[in-house]
Amino acid sequence: xxxGLGQMGDMAKMMKAAQEMQTKMAEMQEEMHNMTVTGESxxxxxxxxATCKGELKSLDIDPSIFSGDDKEVVEDLILAAIKxxxxxxxxxxxxxxxxxxxxxxxxEGMKLPF
Numbered sequence: 001x002x003x004g005l006g007q008m009g010d011m012a013k014m015m016k017a018a019q020e021m022q023t024k025m026a027e028m029q030e031e032m033h034n035m036t037v038t039g040e041s042x043x044x045x046x047x048x049x050a051t052c053k054g055e056l057k058s059l060d061i062d063p064s065i066f067s068g069d070d071k072e073v074v075e076d077l078i079l080a081a082i083k084x085x086x087x088x089x090x091x092x093x094x095x096x097x098x099x100x101x102x103x104x105x106x107x108e109g110m111k112l113p114f
Contacts, residue, residue, distance in 0.1 A: 024100055029053075037092055039085025046077040050085040052093045 032052035039048045047060040059081070065074050 021100075028096055028100055032093055032096065035092065035096075037085055037088035039081045039083065039088055041080035041084060042077040046074075046081040048078075048081040048085040050082070050089045052089045052096065054086050054089045056082060056085070 033055070035052040036049050036057060037052065039050065040046065042062075042065065045062040045065050048056060049058045049060075050056050059078065061074075061078070065077065
C-alpha cells in the first residue's frame with residue numbers, strides 16, 4: 001500500500017549523500033590551494049613550485065645557468081619547470097579527486113571539472 005515511501009527514503013539517502021559529496025568536494029578544493037608540487041627542468045637547475053590548482057608559487061633558479069649569453073636557454077628551462085609543475089599539479093588534483101570519488105561507484109578514471 002505504501003511502496004512509494006521506500007523509494008522516497010532511498011531518494012532522501014541519495015540527496016544526503018550528494019550533499020556530503022558536495023561538502024567534501026568544497027573542502028578538497030580549498031585544500032588544493034594549499035597542496036604544492038615541484039616541477040623541475042635542466043636536471044634540477046630550475047624548480048617551480050605550484051599549488052594543486054596550478055597557481056605558480058615560487059621559482060628557484062641555480063645561478064650557474066646565468067653564465068654566458070644563454071638567455072633563450074634560461075627562458076626555456078623556466079618554462080619547462082613551470083609546465084612540469086602544472087602537469088604534476090593536474091595529476092595530483094585528479095589523484096585527490098579519485099580518492100574522494102572511489103567510494104561513490106563512479107566509473108574509474110572519470111574526469112571531474114577541477
